[in-house]
Amino acid sequence: MASQEVPKTCRVILADTIAKKLLAEVKETLAGFQGTAVSKPTLAAFLANDDPSAQQYADWSKKTCEENGFNFDLRKVDKEALEEAVVEANNDNAVDGMLVYYPIWRNNQQQDRYIQETVALSKDVEGLCHTHLFNMYHNTRFLDPPTNQKKSILPCTPLAIVKTLEHLQIYNPILAYGNRLFGKTITVINRSEVNGRPLAALLANDGATVYSVDITGVQVFTRGSGIRAPRHQVHDKEGWALENVLPLSDVVISGVPSEAFKVPTELIRDGAVCINFSSYRNFDGPAIKEKASIYVPSTGKVTIAVLLRNLMRLVANRPQSGVPTDIPE
Numbered sequence: 001m002a003s004q005e006v007p008k009t010c011r012v013i014l015a016d017t018i019a020k021k022l023l024a025e026v027k028e029t030l031a032g033f034q035g036t037a038v039s040k041p042t043l044a045a046f047l048a049n050d051d052p053s054a055q056q057y058a059d060w061s062k063k064t065c066e067e068n069g070f071n072f073d074l075r076k077v078d079k080e081a082l083e084e085a086v087v088e089a090n091n092d093n094a095v096d097g098m099l100v101y102y103p104i105w106r107n108n109q110q111q112d113r114y115i116q117e118t119v120a121l122s123k124d125v126e127g128l129c130h131t132h133l134f135n136m137y138h139n140t141r142f143l144d145p146p147t148n149q150k151k152s153i154l155p156c157t158p159l160a161i162v163k164t165l166e167h168l169q170i171y172n173p174i175l176a177y178g179n180r181l182f183g184k185t186i187t188v189i190n191r192s193e194v195n196g197r198p199l200a201a202l203l204a205n206d207g208a209t210v211y212s213v214d215i216t217g218v219q220v221f222t223r224g225s226g227i228r229a230p231r232h233q234v235h236d237k238e239g240w241a242l243e244n245v246l247p248l249s250d251v252v253i254s255g256v257p258s259e260a261f262k263v264p265t266e267l268i269r270d271g272a273v274c275i276n277f278s279s280y281r282n283f284d285g286p287a288i289k290e291k292a293s294i295y296v297p298s299t300g301k302v303t304i305a306v307l308l309r310n311l312m313r314l315v316a317n318r319p320q321s322g323v324p325t326d327i328p329e
């Protein structure tokens with residue numbers, strides 16, 4: 001009997017597919033807000049740079065908000081007027097959540113950090129205020145222990161990648177919640193404070209061994225020996241580079257903001273899962289499809305769906321809003 005050749009095909013999974021699933025949940029949750037004072041939540045977005053990718057991201061966010069029953073209020077302001085504009089939105093009851101497009105001061109990250117902290121905790125839809133980040137790094141889910149009514153907000157892009165990995169069934173539902181990446185090795189290329197570092201921590205907190213790569217080198221994020229440690233641990237891997245970690249990795253996630261950068265396809269394991277979150281294509285299009293089992297070329301649409309979910313969560317965290325508090329995880 002002639003043996004049937006199994007076609008060697010990589011599945012390309014588009015962000016749109018994952019986003020649609022999440023937006024269906026958003027719609028259902030928002031239905032529960034009808035008849036309250038916040039039937040149509042408002043997201044204010046501040047654009048204070050001339051970054052075309054921020055403008056494009058704002059345009060998509062506006063479209064997605066409006067198609068799904070949210071107000072999107074884009075406020076273009078001068079850098080020097082930004083702080084006061086954020087303070088005004090903090091005090092404006094018509095604003096349910098806000099985000100500021102970064103980077104703003106290209107040579108002064110401290111000043112961007114200052115603006116991140118100026119956003120009120122109760123309106124921080126991207127989860128970038130210190131308290132939200134602290135809770136994420138410490139694997140603490142609630143803002144109000146021991147009452148545990150107010151959920152802490154997780155950063156949008158890292159959470160979107162977690163949602164993507166869940167969709168791809170990299171999270172193993174047979175395992176206990178909070179341990180569903182146990183046994184998985186994941187490389188994250190990017191260690192920025194808003195994307196790569198929180199992502200590495202989230203994945204390690206769920207049990208993965210995570211190699212976090214940036215231009216300075218490699219760190220490994222794990223839950224430590226055994227599976228019981230409550231939060232992740234970080235160690236430097238002196239002298240290590242992509243060539244050491246890519247061959248070990250079940251999943252490769254890349255977010256390098258450069259046209260020229262490509263993850264070296266020949267170092268990636270056969271059958272690895274490859275996810276790009278950069279606005280540039282970090283994987284070499286045709287070649288990666290000969291290597292990867294699953295390839296996700298972008299995640300921006302998933303990020304926007306997560307943003308809307310975070311916005312509903314902020315509303316639900318205000319007891320006076322009167323909306324149901326059971327926003328899906």
Ligand SMILES: NC(=O)C1=CN([C@@H]2O[C@H](COP(=O)(O)OP(=O)(O)OC[C@H]3O[C@@H](n4cnc5c(N)ncnc54)[C@H](O)[C@@H]3O)[C@@H](O)[C@H]2O)C=CC1
Pocket residue numbers: 053157160189190191192193194195196213214215216255256257258261277278279280298299300303
């Ligand atoms: N899909 C989404 O939802 C989002 C996508 N982005 C995109 O993600 C990208 C990254 O954004 P940020 O993290 O804010 O940028 P960033 O400039 O703050 O950080 C870049 C990171 O990549 C590392 N890196 C740069 N070159 C490298 C190389 N050759 N090898 C290894 N590591 C290298 C840097 O060390 C740093 O850790 C951008 O293209 C941005 O537009 C940003 C936010 C959301």
Ligand SMILES: Nc1nc(=O)c2c([nH]1)NC[C@@H]1CN(c3ccc(C(=O)N[C@@H](CCC(=O)O)C(=O)O)cc3)C=[N+]21
Pocket residue numbers: 015051053054057099100101102103126157277278279298299300301303
């Ligand atoms: N506070 C803040 N949060 C952000 O999330 C943030 C920001 N500042 N500053 C600007 C960058 C840029 N950004 C992108 C989002 C999605 C894609 C992306 O992947 N877009 C397309 C792919 C490209 C295309 O179709 O042209 C997609 O997923 O469908 C790219 C870039 C978020 N940003």
